Amino acid sequence: MRTKKHLLMVTFMVVLSLVLGGSAAFAASKTLKVGVLGPFTGPSAQTGKEFQASVEMAMEKINYTVGDYKIEVVWVDSQSDPAKASSAYAEAVESKGIQAGALNWHSSVAVAVMDMAAQYKVPHMFGFGASGVVNEKWKADPAKYSYWGGKGWPVPEKLEGNYIECINTAIEKGLWKPAKKLAAIYGEDTDWGRSAGSAYKKALLDSGWEIYSEEYFPITQTDFYPMLSKYKKAGVELLCGTSASPPPLTSFVKQFSEVGLKSVLVASGLGWIGDWYKMTGKSSDYVLDSIPQLTTAEAQQWAKDVQAKYGFNPSPSAGGLSYDGINFFIKLLKRTNELHGELNKETIHKTMVDEINTGKLTYSRKDGAIIMNEYKYTPETMPDMVVASDAYFFPILQYKDGQASIIYPDSWKVKDFEMKK
Numbered sequence: 158m159r160t161k162k163h164l165l166m167v168t169f170m171v172v173l174s175l176v177l178g179g180s181a182a183f184a185a186s187k188t189l190k191v192g193v194l195g196p197f198t199g200p201s202a203q204t205g206k207e208f209q210a211s212v213e214m215a216m217e218k219i220n221y222t223v224g225d226y227k228i229e230v231v232w233v234d235s236q237s238d239p240a241k242a243s244s245a246y247a248e249a250v251e252s253k254g255i256q257a258g259a260l261n262w263h264s265s266v267a268v269a270v271m272d273m274a275a276q277y278k279v280p281h282m283f284g285f286g287a288s289g290v291v292n293e294k295w296k297a298d299p300a301k302y303s304y305w306g307g308k309g310w311p312v313p314e315k316l317e318g319n320y321i322e323c324i325n326t327a328i329e330k331g332l333w334k335p336a337k338k339l340a341a342i343y344g345e346d347t348d349w350g351r352s353a354g355s356a357y358k359k360a361l362l363d364s365g366w367e368i369y370s371e372e373y374f375p376i377t378q379t380d381f382y383p384m385l386s387k388y389k390k391a392g393v394e395l396l397c398g399t400s401a402s403p404p405p406l407t408s409f410v411k412q413f414s415e416v417g418l419k420s421v422l423v424a425s426g427l428g429w430i431g432d433w434y435k436m437t438g439k440s441s442d443y444v445l446d447s448i449p450q451l452t453t454a455e456a457q458q459w460a461k462d463v464q465a466k467y468g469f470n471p472s473p474s475a476g477g478l479s480y481d482g483i484n485f486f487i488k489l490l491k492r493t494n495e496l497h498g499e500l501n502k503e504t505i506h507k508t509m510v511d512e513i514n515t516g517k518l519t520y521s522r523k524d525g526a527i528i529m530n531e532y533k534y535t536p537e538t539m540p541d542m543v544v545a546s547d548a549y550f551f552p553i554l555q556y557k558d559g560q561a562s563i564i565y566p567d568s569w570k571v572k573d574f575e576m577k578k
Contacts, residue, residue: 188228189229189500190254190256192281194258194270195209196262198234201402206467208479211476211477212260215480223487233258235261237262239265239266243273246274259483260479264290264352267284267291271305283308286308286348289355291540299539307532315544316550317357318356319447320423320447322360323445323564325364333576335395337392338395339393339394340366340368340393341397342368342371343384343396345405354373369393372384376405382412382415385418386416388420394421395420398425410427414439421445422443424446427441427446428556431469441556441559443577446561447553449474449528451527455525455527477527480528485526489505492512493505513534529549531543531547533548546568552570555574
């Protein structure tokens with residue numbers, strides 16, 4: 158009798174395990190391949206590391222699963238090169254079968270790859286390519302480029318012009334008295350660098366500054382001594398520039414200090430690199446930058462988790478924004494599955510166009526956003542997001558001893574602008 162009961166119990170357990178095992182298999186019986194585009198090798202490889210950490214942490218939270226789909230991440234290496242990025246993207250579609258894509262860093266890459274997304278009808282969301290060239294191309298044919306979804310970074314004039322407002326405010330308050338309003342513009346020779354340069358130029362000329370020069374360099378350049386010596390000799394009071402690649406920008410900051418320039422230096426994007434202070438040291442003192450901050454307990458915990466798991470201090474820009482971006486993308490997948498019961502490039506594209514591009518589906522603090530208050534797109538702003546102090550906004554910061562203090566706008570500032578001694 159006991160043996161019979163034991164046999165029945167064993168049989169029951171076997172059947173139960175088969176049922177549960179079958180249910181687990183059914184719960185993730187399909188696969189959705191998602192391409193993550195980033196500079197995983199090349200001059201901006203550190204940004205690629207931040208992307209990878211963000212994507213892995215976000216996917217681990219959902220166990221790489223949405224509904225009955227297992228998410229398979231395909232890393233698409235742009236190598237910071239438009240042609241190589243386009244080739245890698247085509248391979249990801251044709252050979253690896255991606256049905257959707259997310260993220261991207263460089264503007265020049267975005268301009269090229271948005272054609273790949275359109276050609277293969279693969280919805281791609283939250284690329285950081287900010288250049289106005291992306292917007293112009295998108296608006297020239299919204300139907301074709303609807304596959305290139307809402308950007309993760311707006312056109313430069315919506316954020317970069319704030320530097321000049323900040324500097325002019327400091328002059329008005331008597332915090333800085335330049336001998337002459339002479340400025341120089343520098344930057345990487347890319348769509349991003351030139352778009353930012355145009356934004357600086359317009360804001361400077363509109364407020365009475367004279368432009369000494371406007372110069373752009375390859376993203377592999379690291380020798381700026383001749384350029385900086387020229388600025389010093391001419392008496393340039395303000396330098397405004399940017400690069401999305403760590404080697405040139407950190408070199409520029411260090412050499413600026415070594416040459417002995419006393420000008421105000423805008424190095425937009427320095428803080429996009431998580432360990433920027435290790436690369437620049439005291440040379441970064443008094444430099445102006447514009448990046449989001451880890452202001453909440455959740456954001457600070459995320460940074461600690463990245464440090465513990467990956468061994469580097471993440472940037473709120475490259476790391477934090479990509480973390481929010483991939484989580485917004487996951488929300489898109491969940492909503493698509495809820496609406497259509499299946500995940501493929503057609504259903505994901507439809508939900509992206511119908512709900513994200515119209516502002517119906519957003520991603521905010523209540524959803525788990527750690528950097529911005531809310532990521533929201535409207536037909537009027539597409540492909541940019543809504544830029545506002547209660548939505549997507551970057552304050553102006555000034556560095557000292559590796560710490561960043563908000564100096565603009567006045568409603569956010571924690572200290573006044575301070576001139577280099």
